[in-house]
Amino acid sequence: MSYFFLSEPPYLLLLFGILISVACGTAFEKVLKNNVNKWYQTPKSENPDSVQTPSLFLPFIGICLGIFLFLGAGLEVVINAWKISLAIALPLTLITGRLVWSQLGKLLVKLQQGGSQALDLEDLF
Structure with a gap:
């Protein structure tokens, strides 16, 4: 019988994690640019709740x-235990993702309400 074993250091999962992130990042960029162009073409009276759309969230x-895949595989190289590495990678990914999503929402609301002049970098920090 022939068995299929994953390679011990999960370099393939590291690569898949990077490729998935880059591919989805490209889609995210295009959707975000499309949404911003729509906001500039519509009147300012539009509802600011429409900033974070499902097409941007996906x-x-x-x-x-x-x-998550990249962190989990990278930690598995160092720790050499899947359960522990995924248990560390999951909360890190969820917390970071939530913080980035909420900050992005605040920035997009400012951009929609006041245009690009509303994004003063000194106010962000």
């Missing part, structure tokens, strides 16, 4: 999934 979830 590529973001893909980015988070790729980061």
